[in-house]
Amino acid sequence: MSYKRLSEQVKELTNAQRSxxxxxxxxxxxxxxxxxxxxxxxERFTMPKEYxxxxxTGSYQKDTKEMxxxxxxxxxxxxxxxxxxxxxSRKGGSIKAxxxxxxxxxxxxxxxxxxTQEKMQASFEKGQALGKSRTKxxxxxxxxx
Numbered sequence: 348m349s350y351k352r353l354s355e356q357v358k359e360l361t362n363a364q365r366s367x368x369x370x371x372x373x374x375x376x377x378x379x380x381x382x383x384x385x386x387x388x389x390e391r392f393t394m395p396k397e398y399x400x401x402x403x404t405g406s407y408q409k410d411t412k413e414m415x416x417x418x419x420x421x422x423x424x425x426x427x428x429x430x431x432x433x434x435x436s437r438k439g440g441s442i443k444a445x446x447x448x449x450x451x452x453x454x455x456x457x458x459x460x461x462x463t464q465e466k467m468q469a470s471f472e473k474g475q476a477l478g479k480s481r482t483k484x485x486x487x488x489x490x491x492x
Contacts, residue, residue, distance in 0.1 A: 354392035384416035
């Protein structure tokens with residue numbers, strides 16, 4: 348059996364600012380029996396999330412109890428799902444496309460490429476239509492009789 352510390356797993360999160368949510372979800376999974384874990388008495392670790400107080404400068408971090416859990420393939424799968432969900436910031440609502448997120452599989456490259464192509468085509472067509480609307484209308488000359 349392979350055991351791992353919660354603090355080590357938290358360091359693997361894509362979005363460190365969501366570490367508090369991950370720890371809460373992890374404890375909920377342990378509480379419901381999804382995974383087996385134990386508290387390590389007297390040991391604590393500092394979560395990477397930085398909190399800020401309203402109206403004050405600077406930030407602070409919180410400590411939480413250290414846990415040791417059984418690292419299984421089921422846990423690895425659960426962690427990947429949690430990491431993907433938590434990678435999305437609450438404000439933005441979507442994962443920013445970067446080389447790291449594409450390589451990690453957090454965003455679909457093919458879908459983004461298709462969207463980019465559609466945006467470029469729409470921009471091109473808009474420019475063509477604008478150019479045509481600015482041309483002077485040609486007057487047809489009538490022959491005088």
